[in-house]
Amino acid sequence: MHDKVHQAGVTERVALVTGANKGIGLEIARQLARAGVIVLLGARDRGRASAAVHALAQQGLTAQAVQLDLEDEASIAAAAASIAAEHGRLDILVNNAGIVDAEDGPPSAASIAAVRKIVNTNFVGTLAVTQAMLPLLRRSPAARIVNLSSSLGSLTLNGDPSSPYYSARLIGYNASKAALNMLTVQLAEELRDTPIVVTSVSPGYVKTDLTGHQGFLTAEDGARLPVQHALRGADAVSGRFVEASGDTPW
Template identity: 75%
Template structure:
C-alpha cells in the first residue's frame, strides 16, 4: 500500500493512543484527519502534528452525535472524495461500570452507545468513501477484554477484569470486525480488530505498562498493510488473540 497520498481518519485522535496513531501515520506520509468531538483539543492536536512536519487536519466527529458523523463524511467526500484508512480508536470507560452483579446498566449503555454503536455509525458513514479508494483498511481498536475466551479462562491475567459494559462493548466491536470482513470479502477493503496492549493512557488511569508510542505500532501496522492484507483478524502485540 503506497502511502504518499493516503488519507486516514483516526477517531478520538486528540490525545493518548489515538494521537500517537495519528502521529505515526503522519510520519509515514499519510494525510491524517484528526477526529475529535472537542474543537479546541482536536485543532491543537492537528497543529501539533503539523508543527512536527506531518500533514494533519482537524475534523469534528462525535461518536454520540450522528449528525456530526454524517457531516464529517460529507466534508471528506467534498475535499478528498475517498478515504484510504479508517482507524476506529475513540472509546470510553465509565466509573460506574463493574461486574455483572453490580455494574450500572446505565453505565453499560453509555459505554456501548459510544464504543460499539458510535463505531458502527462511523464505519457505515465512511464505507462509501473507503470503497472509492484503490485499497482501504479499517482498524477497529479492540481489547483482550473483548475476548470471550480470555474472559472465561481462569489462567488469564485478565480473568478478574470484570467490567461488563466495557468488555461487552469490545466483544461487540469484534463482532463488527468478523461480520464486516465477511461482507467485504472479495473487495479491496481489509478490516481487523487490533488490541494495542495495556497502554498508559487516560483510559487506563495511566496504569498500563506500554507507552502510547509502543501501543500505536500495531494499529499503524494494520492500517498500512499492503495489497496482500489479511482481513477478519483479532491481534495483539503477542500475536493472534482468540475470539
Template identity: 40%
Template sequence: MKVALVTGAGRGIGREIARQLAGHGMTVFAGVRDEGHAPEGSRPLPLDVTDQVAAANAAKLIGEEFGRLDVLVNNAAVCGDFGVPPAEATAAHMRATYEVGVFGVVTITHAMIPLLRASGEGRVVNMTTRLASLSLTAAREPLNTEWAMLAYNSAKSALNAITVLYANELEGAGILVNAVDPGHCATDLTGHTGTRTAAEGAAVAVRMATLGAGGPTGTFSSEEGPLPW
C-alpha cells in the same frame, strides 16, 4: 497520498496513531472534540462519533476534497465501569460505554464505507482489547480484578463481532477490516497504570492500517500475534 481518519485522536493511543500515520506520508484527519488537541502533522476534524449528522458531514468533507478514504481507525472509546464488579454494573454503565465504543463505531463506519469502497484498497482498524476475548474470559482471565468489566469488556466483544461481519462483507471491495489490541498502555483511559507507552500501543494499529494487497482481514491480534476470540 493516502487519506486516513482516526477517531478519538485528541489524546493517548489515538493521538499517536494519527501522528504515526502522518509520518507514513498520509493526509490524516484527526477526529477530535477540541481542535487544539489534534497532533502535529494532522488535520483537526471536529467529530462526535455518536452524532450521525457530524459523521455525515465528516464524510462529505473528506469526499469533496479527496473522493475516497484509504484508512479508518475506530479508536474512540470510553470506559464507563472501571473498577465496578460485573454484578454491580448497571444499564447506565452499559449505555454510556456502548454509545461510543459500539454504536459510535457503526455510525462512523457506515458513513465512511462509500469512501472506503472508492479507495479500492480501504483499511479499517478497530481498537479493541484482549479483555474482549470470550475464550480468555471463560478461562477466568481476568478474575476478581478491576479489569473484569461488564460494560467495557462486552462492548469490545461486540466490536470484535462487528469487525468480522464487516470484514466478510467488504473483502470483495478490497477493504480489509481487522481488530487490534494495543496492550496495557499508560493513557487517561487506564489511569496511566499501563506498562506500555501510547506510541508502543499505536504501532500494531499502524501496521494493520498500512497492510498491502492480500493482507489479512477479519483478524484479532496484538503486537505478539493472533488472539483468541
C-alpha cells in the same frame, strides 16, 4: 476535490483516526503522518482537535481537524460529507475512539447507565462512523479498517481462569469490545469480495487517560500495531483479531 501526489506519482493515502486528540489516537495520527499519510484527526471537541493538529505541526507533521462525535449522527454525516468534498475517498479508517466509566463493574453491580453509555459509544458509535465512511472507503483501491479492540473483548480469555484478563470483570467495557469484534467479523465477511481489509487490534495495556495511566506501554508503543495494520499491503488478511504477540482468540 483534490489528491496530493508524491514526486513518484503515487497518490497519498487519506486516513481518518477517531478520538485522535490524545492518547493512542494522537500517537496513531502522528505515526501515520510520519509515514506520509494525509491524516484527518477526529475528535468530539473541535478546539481539542485543532490543538492536536497544532502540536503535530510543531513537529513538522501535517494533519487536518475533523469534528466528530460518535454519539451525534449529524456530526458523523457532516464529517463524511466534508471528507468526500475535500478528498473524494478514504483509504484508512482507524476506529480508535472509546470510553470507560468508573461506574462499570461486574454484571451484578455495574451501573446500567454506565454500561449503556459505554456500549453506545464504543460499539454503536463506531458502527455509525463505519457505515458513514464505507462509501468513501469503497472508492479506495485498497482500504483498511482498523478497530481498536482489547483482549478484554475476548470471550475465550474472559472464560479462562488462567488468563490475566479473567478477573477484569467490566461488563460494559468488555461487552463493548466483544461487540466491536463482532463488527470486525461480520464486516470482513460482508466485504470479502472487495479490497477492503478489516482488523481488530488490541494495542496492549497502554498508559493513557483511559487506563488511568496504569498501563505497561507508552502511547508510542501502543500505536505501533494499529499503524502497522493500517498501512499493511497486499499481504493483509481480513477478519483477524491481533495483539503484539500474534492472533488473539475471539
